[in-house]
Amino acid sequence: MIGSAVRVLLADRLHVAPGDVPADAGASLQDLGLDSTAILSLVVGLEDRFDIEIPDVEITVANFGTVAAITRYVADRTAAAR
Amino acid sequence: MTAAQLAATVERFGARPALVDGDRRLSWDELAEAVELRAAALSGRDIGPDRPLAIVLPNGTDFVVTFLACQRLGALAVPLNPLFTPGELGRHLAGRPVGGIVTTSEGAPGIGDGAPDGTWVAGATDLDRGATGTAPTPPAGRDLPAVYPFSSGSTGTPKGMVRTAAQLAAEADAFYDTVGVTEHDVILGLVALFHSHGLGNALLASVRSGATLVLLPSFQRDAVLAAIERERVSVFPSVPFICQTLAETRRAERAETGSLRLSFTAGAPLARETFDLWAARFGVPLRQLYGCSEAGSVTINLDGDVDATAASVGRPMKGIELAVVRPDGEPCAPGESGEITFASPAATSRYEGLSPEANAESFVAGWFRTGDLGHLDASGNLYVTGRTKLFISTSGYKVDPFEVEDVLRRHPAVADVVVVGAAGSAGDQVVKAVVVPRHAGDERALRAELLALCRAELAVHKVPRVVEFRDEIPKSPLGKILRKYLV
Numbered sequence: 001m002i003g004s005a006v007r008v009l010l011a012d013r014l015h016v017a018p019g020d021v022p023a024d025a026g027a028s029l030q031d032l033g034l035d036s037t038a039i040l041s042l043v044v045g046l047e048d049r050f051d052i053e054i055p056d057v058e059i060t061v062a063n064f065g066t067v068a069a070i071t072r073y074v075a076d077r078t079a080a081a082r
Numbered sequence: 083m084t085a086a087q088l089a090a091t092v093e094r095f096g097a098r099p100a101l102v103d104g105d106r107r108l109s110w111d112e113l114a115e116a117v118e119l120r121a122a123a124l125s126g127r128d129i130g131p132d133r134p135l136a137i138v139l140p141n142g143t144d145f146v147v148t149f150l151a152c153q154r155l156g157a158l159a160v161p162l163n164p165l166f167t168p169g170e171l172g173r174h175l176a177g178r179p180v181g182g183i184v185t186t187s188e189g190a191p192g193i194g195d196g197a198p199d200g201t202w203v204a205g206a207t208d209l210d211r212g213a214t215g216t217a218p219t220p221p222a223g224r225d226l227p228a229v230y231p232f233s234s235g236s237t238g239t240p241k242g243m244v245r246t247a248a249q250l251a252a253e254a255d256a257f258y259d260t261v262g263v264t265e266h267d268v269i270l271g272l273v274a275l276f277h278s279h280g281l282g283n284a285l286l287a288s289v290r291s292g293a294t295l296v297l298l299p300s301f302q303r304d305a306v307l308a309a310i311e312r313e314r315v316s317v318f319p320s321v322p323f324i325c326q327t328l329a330e331t332r333r334a335e336r337a338e339t340g341s342l343r344l345s346f347t348a349g350a351p352l353a354r355e356t357f358d359l360w361a362a363r364f365g366v367p368l369r370q371l372y373g374c375s376e377a378g379s380v381t382i383n384l385d386g387d388v389d390a391t392a393a394s395v396g397r398p399m400k401g402i403e404l405a406v407v408r409p410d411g412e413p414c415a416p417g418e419s420g421e422i423t424f425a426s427p428a429a430t431s432r433y434e435g436l437s438p439e440a441n442a443e444s445f446v447a448g449w450f451r452t453g454d455l456g457h458l459d460a461s462g463n464l465y466v467t468g469r470t471k472l473f474i475s476t477s478g479y480k481v482d483p484f485e486v487e488d489v490l491r492r493h494p495a496v497a498d499v500v501v502v503g504a505a506g507s508a509g510d511q512v513v514k515a516v517v518v519p520r521h522a523g524d525e526r527a528l529r530a531e532l533l534a535l536c537r538a539e540l541a542v543h544k545v546p547r548v549v550e551f552r553d554e555i556p557k558s559p560l561g562k563i564l565r566k567y568l569v
Contacts, residue, residue: 013507014512014547016547016548035542035543035545036542037323037476037477037543038547040301040303040327041327041507044327044330044331045330047330047331047332048330048332053332053333055304056302056303056304056305057304
């Protein structure tokens with residue numbers, strides 16, 4: 001559920017067609033043009049959608065480099081928020 | 083003159099805080115001392131009225147000290163984006179030889195590769211080593227060169243211009259007289275100082291008024307909120323993207339931001355959504371300022387009832403005359419759309435390297451034709467409605483589509499390409515490349531190659547977010563590209 005929401009948000013915030021978000025959750029998002037401003041835009045979208053807070057120091061390639069990484073990170077954050 | 087304005091502020095407010103940069107704090111007295119030492123060091127490296135200096139630094143004490151040292155020497159400062167690739171650096175410096183390049187002490191990777199032969203490159207903090215004494219006084223009675231900003235051109239080649247010491251001083255005076263910033267204000271220096279918005283509305287505004295300048299090297303939400311709380315920031319020059327992101331950040335609601343009294347954006351249209359979110363989150367209106375590299379700030383919306391005129395960039399600053407004109411140069415009626423023109427003592431009078439005929443298209447009898455479209459309302463408020471030039475406004479940056487096209491065209495698989503600004507969130511644009519490939523093939527692989535090429539050649543904000551493949555570029559019967567069908 002988190003994974004598909006992440007894909008929708010990614011497409012929306014990056015202004016690409018949902019089909020252009022790589023099907024492989026482990027694929028690097030850099031080819032989509034996920035630069036620091038795009039990541040910030042995605043981050044505020046995730047905060048709003050999942051009712052979590054994401055500290056800027058945790059906005060790293062390890063947490064935001066792939067769909068799988070973002071999904072894992074958001075799952076951890078939502079679990080911590082409960 | 084900025085140097086004279088600095089001396090006057092030091093005289094009046096010497097012991098008051100001038101700069102805050104992380105843990106480092108400088109009073110006006112201490113800043114003046116650092117500027118004098120840096121000026122002596124630069125003078126020892128032959129920088130002076132006829133030998134310009136390129137400054138390739140992020141926002142920080144070193145940018146401020148180096149820029150003001152240039153003003154102290156009467157030397158032209160050429161501030162450049164520290165995120166530039168060597169290729170971009172080389173293109174910007176091609177038409178404007180400099181004596182030296184000051185960069186971070188770690189040295190930007192490959193910065194020397196972009197430097198023309200015979201130009202020295204030095205780290206900012208290494209410069210002062212061994213420097214002593216005072217710097218020479220610049221020649222009197224000459225309007226010395228002060229800063230060399232760039233405006234995107236229509237050829238992919240950056241268009242540079244000299245703004246003089248008198249013009250910069252006039253800009254600072256206009257902002258001071260119009261906006262009413264004082265030594266009790268604290269200005270957040272978050273927007274890039276190498277750009278005219280940050281230079282004029284943060285650095286020069288602080289030097290002219292004695293307000294404290296709090297420097298941040300990049301946009302991190304937590305660092306911005308912490309700086310506003312800790313330093314009690316009152317004046318916040320910004321861009322719409324930053325304001326939209328901050329206002330969307332939920333924990334901003336808990337931050338102590340009651341010190342903010344004046345926040346304004348420039349560089350891109352402000353969406354009503356961003357205006358409303360900002361007001362709800364921070365309790366102060368978000369105002370619009372309109373300016374350009376050629377003249378610094380031109381108008382600001384200081385309307386008491388800004389809610390009613392939120393879409394307006396306001397009225398001209400003191401000393402600036404503004405007119406919206408028809409193609410024949412006659413003024414438009416209120417509400418009638420035309421080209422925005424103005425006469426300002428802060429404006430440059432010509433672009434470098436352009437013929438007098440080419441310059442005459444923009445500079446007409448003391449008036450600058452901006453290439454922007456807009457209209458005035460009955461009260462004289464200006465509304466900017468479009469651009470006759472083709473820049474893309476993305477995340478607070480201006481991107482010249484022709485520069486990106488030139489890079490993409492170098493790929494052998496590209497038959498034709500057009501770069502446009504596609505609509506993004508909250509009024510922002512994203513860089514979109516529409517590519518006609520030479521042969522049908524693996525589009526995903528080609529896209530990856532094109533983006534890799536752009537990343538190697540261009541600063542990250544210029545790299546297309548969207549790459550679309552088409553069989554042909556739509557053109558009018560006269561061969562003009564129909565950009566509206568590409569966004």
